[in-house]
Amino acid sequence: MDRLKAEQRVNELNEQLRGYGHAYYVLDKPAVPDSVYDQLLHELIELETLYPDLIFPDSPTQRVGGSPISGFEKVTHDQPMLSLxxxxxxxxxxxxxxxxxxxxxxxxxxxxxxxxxxxxxxxxxxxxxxxxxxxxxxxxxxxxxxxxxxxxxxxxxxxxxxxxxxxxxxxxxxxxxxxxxxxxxxxxxxxxxxxxxxxxxxxxxxxxxxxxxxxxxxxxxxxxxxxxxxxxxxxxxxxxxxxxxxxxxxxxxxxxxxxxxxxxxxxxxxxxxxxxxxxxxxxxxxxxxxxxxxxxxxxxxxxxxxxxxxxFPAEEVMTTVRDIELSVGRTGVVTPTAILDPVSVAGTTVQRASLHNEDLIKEKDIRIGDRVIIRKAGDIIPEVVSALIEQRTGDEEPFSMPENCPACDSELIRIEGEVALRCVNPQCPAQITEGIIHFVSRNAMNIDGLGEKVVEQLYREGLIADISDLYRLTKEQLLTLERMGEKSASNLIAAIDASRSNSMEKLLFGLGIRHVGERGARILSEHYGSMEKLMNASQEELVEIHEIGEKMADSIVSYFETEEVQQLMERLAAADVNLTYTGTRIRVEAGANSFAGKKIVLTGKLEQLTRGEAQARIEALGGTVSGSVSKKTDLVIAGEEAGSKLAKAMELKVDVWDEERLLEELNK
The missing domain is CATH 3.30.470.30 (DNA ligase/mRNA capping enzyme)
Structure with a gap:
């Protein structure tokens, strides 16, 4: 497609996507299926990649800015924004x-x-x-x-x-x-x-x-x-x-x-x-x-x-703490929850309220048997505001967190810098079931029909011990579960089978690796393309990827170096679960332009481009924008008032361009 036709099509796509976005987000009346929107967006991305000068500020591809900024500039309002x-x-x-x-x-x-x-x-x-x-x-x-x-x-x-x-x-x-x-x-x-x-x-x-x-x-x-x-x-x-x-x-x-x-x-x-x-x-x-x-x-x-x-007046009500229960999440965090006498708050009946952690219980001196004031934080999540100490009878029981996991009896630990107590036993049944519930959730493998109760029942009946066992389930096994009919069993087997072909980022997010959220999973999957390559990546390699910090890198390396995880990945592969990235990815061969295949750092203040605009255009040409300068950095773009990153680039003898040179290369 020549440039003139590309510009016409870019304008058409921008107009269409703005209209569809307005219908979806503002009017809450989707005009087209998500698949149609995604297809048009991918077409726009491809055209903007071929013709970077057609990336306009109001393009739907420019919703998210690029590099983190160092601080916020002050703005004087033309007309004061008065309070009421x-x-x-x-x-x-x-x-x-x-x-x-x-x-x-x-x-x-x-x-x-x-x-x-x-x-x-x-x-x-x-x-x-x-x-x-x-x-x-x-x-x-x-x-x-x-x-x-x-x-x-x-x-x-x-x-x-x-x-x-x-x-x-x-x-x-x-x-x-x-x-x-x-x-x-x-x-x-x-x-x-x-x-x-x-x-x-x-x-x-x-x-x-x-x-x-x-x-x-x-x-x-x-x-x-x-x-x-x-x-x-x-x-x-x-x-x-x-x-x-x-x-x-x-x-x-x-x-x-x-x-x-x-x-x-x-x-x-x-x-x-x-x-x-x-x-x-x-x-x-x-x-x-x-x-x-x-x-x-x-x-x-x-x-x-x-x-x-x-x-509106804040609605706070009184009730009694009858017990404090403990639950173990998929990451091993042990959370205390107050069990309350039922009481109506902000339109709903409340019987449970999270106490978050041991420090909060001690700070508020909450005891079993206490009369307490509760409210809904943001009118959503019930919370205990305070204990009514003056109403104590002497029968109240102070609460202490246990030393061992309530689900598996392993010793609990507190990681430095965290307030939460954790169970670090990888075989903890509570963590396993919570991990499987996360794995099948909508944002992960999206296995419809595998709700919390079904997962717990499958685990309790010994039909699954980890996520790989889901792919060995049979219809006959499912029919042995309570309230599981013929049609539900067939639909669930079909949903499990369909999830085998999910792109790698869905699986990676579903694994529940600490610090790896949806976006991190997508970035890693796009970068490595296969689970095998990611499993072999070093901490040094990982931190070079933009947005992958040291904590996430350490967590990924620690996760994949364990023998149990390696065996799990082998079982998933044997069950024909896809381990590669199949999403849309823009690939530009190294050497195709001045940026393709290079690691680039932006530093200082640019005059004609924002950081976000510069990063978007560099990445569209196949470059990777990083937040730190290292021996693996190929190029540093230095604007006004560039500081320590420029100094390090000079020390490491990394190529340095000013903004004028950057614009020359971008506009070639």
């Missing part, structure tokens, strides 16, 4: 309404919106293109987090009109994503996030955009940054409709209210129904609808007089 005053009860709301009517007359409408518990952001668009995103900060000065915001798929990189404007919104983490993230962190022995808001804020302040991309963040846009009247708009609700039409995601649960009574009814409705939402809200925002009335009411030094935020 708060109200806490009906009388406060009526007082607010009275002040509004005294200042702007009785002909008042309000727009009530759900108050999303996330992080406020400002998004700047120039001629329809997303150009900069920033945090609220102190209201006047925030931080530039553009690279991280580009990874949020509900933020359009190009809007439907070629206009320049600022919009403001709230980035948040959906409840399901928050739960999954904390589950993963718990398995790794890492500190858990307290609530979805903290998780969202922490994700947007990661220096590596790829971490933000993995967190499944979302956004609701709720305002224009400037005066809506500049766009011919006279009301806040009209502005939200205009924002909708541009392709932004707004919250459609909002309501125009003609009286304070309607406002109170709206608050009562969502206070009762908020647990049904897939995201966290902590109140209701009440805004005067008319811009003319807003101007008449004006501002205080800190907040507008025409808006306020009603805050």
């Amino acid at each position: 005053s708060n109200v806490f009860n009906e009388q406060d709301i009526r007082d607010f309404d009275k002040r509004v009517r005294n200042g702007a007359g009785d002909n008042i409408q309000y727009v009530c919106e759900l108050k999303i518990d996330g992080l406020a952001v400002s998004l700047i668009y120039e001629n329809g293109q997303f150009s900069r995103g920033a945090t609220r900060g102190d209201g006047r000065i925030g931080e530039d987090i553009t690279a991280n915001l580009r990874t949020v798929r509900t933020i359009p990189l190009k809007i439907k009109k070629s206009v320049s404007l600022e919009v403001r919104g709230e980035v948040f983490m959906p409840k399901k994503s928050f739960h999954n993230l904390n589950e993963e962190r718990g398995e790794r022995g890492e500190e858990l996030f307290a609530n979805p808001r903290n998780a969202a804020a922490g994700s947007l302040r990661q220096l590596d955009p790829k971490i933000a991309a993995s967190r499944n963040l979302d956004v609701f846009i709720y305002a224009l940054g400037g005066d809506g009247q500049n766009y011919g708009l006279s009301e806040h609700e009209e502005t939200l409709q205009y924002i909708d039409a541009l392709g932004f995601k707004t919250n459609n649960e909002r309501q125009v209210c003609n009286s304070v009574e309607e406002v109170l009814a709206y608050i009562e409705k969502w206070n009762a129904q908020r647990t049904s939402l897939s995201y966290e809200i902590d109140g209701i925002v009440i805004k005067v609808n008319s811009y003319l009335h807003q101007q008449e009411l004006g501002f205080t030094a800190k907040s507008p007089k025409w808006a306020t935020a009603y805050k």
Whole structure:
């Protein structure tokens, strides 16, 4: 395909994929199957590889930035991002309404919106293109987090009109994503996030955009940054409709209210129904609808007089700790859980609450038999807030973590730098069953029908001892299980058989190697192409791969050097499980250009390209961008203020280019 036709096709694909992405992520109404979207995306990647100058900033391939950054630059907001005053009860709301009517007359409408518990952001668009995103900060000065915001798929990189404007919104983490993230962190022995808001804020302040991309963040846009009247708009609700039409995601649960009574009814409705939402809200925002009335009411030094935020009361309830149970996860982490007298919290009955680790139990002095206060962290995960020490009778029992694993009686250890206790026995039955449950999960081998209960039953009945045994199961064996019918058994055998052909990254993630998540498994599979090559890789080789750190490399080497794992891989191969990477991979032969097959390091500040743009174009030409300089580095690109990496490159006599030379080679 010549360049002219390629450019036409790239433009067509960009337009199609933006439309499909908007339907999927913003409207929640997929327009085409995932396979169709993936096929078009792969076609776009191939064209951008052939013609790197056709990689546009709003291309769907540019969602995730490249190299980690050293810090966030400060951004001054053109219009301050003011905070809202708060109200806490009906009388406060009526007082607010009275002040509004005294200042702007009785002909008042309000727009009530759900108050999303996330992080406020400002998004700047120039001629329809997303150009900069920033945090609220102190209201006047925030931080530039553009690279991280580009990874949020509900933020359009190009809007439907070629206009320049600022919009403001709230980035948040959906409840399901928050739960999954904390589950993963718990398995790794890492500190858990307290609530979805903290998780969202922490994700947007990661220096590596790829971490933000993995967190499944979302956004609701709720305002224009400037005066809506500049766009011919006279009301806040009209502005939200205009924002909708541009392709932004707004919250459609909002309501125009003609009286304070309607406002109170709206608050009562969502206070009762908020647990049904897939995201966290902590109140209701009440805004005067008319811009003319807003101007008449004006501002205080800190907040507008025409808006306020009603805050939901925190729901905390009392119950009794009847016992503390221990569970062992697939990585060996032993987690204590409080068994409670059933109690209703935030709309659901709670009987269990995670106590996370021994340190937390000691810090809060939680004992069996204690009366305790509990709540749901982020209205999702039950947690014990505190023990009511003054209500103790003397019959309460202090709790201590055991010295041995509750599942296999092996000695528990605490790894340096971690708060969690671990069982390190590879034959621990609890770890084996949890590992198999992980192996068959949707994001790993995706064996439909093999749920937790079925896995536990198969293990208990002695039909499986490890993951390789799944591929030796017969229909007759499955029919011996409780509640396993003829059709279910046939479907399960078919699902197991279909998983044999999964690409290597699915298997690698399913193995459950510590520190190897989905992205790490994909990177390793693309790089090595086969399990055999990965098994023979050294720690030194692994850390040279971009995004593979020392912890992950050490974990991989330790895992594959054990005799039990090597025998497991042999059994999987004998069962015809695919051990090679069969996904889409762009291969450029070494020597085809100045970058193919070379290990390259970017350092210092580039003037004409961002780090992410430079990395994307280098990788599209077959180069590998690394984060550190070593003897295996082929080339260092040094921008302004390059520091220790440039010095090391000079010491090792590695080739060094400036940005001008980089652009010359990229544009050949």
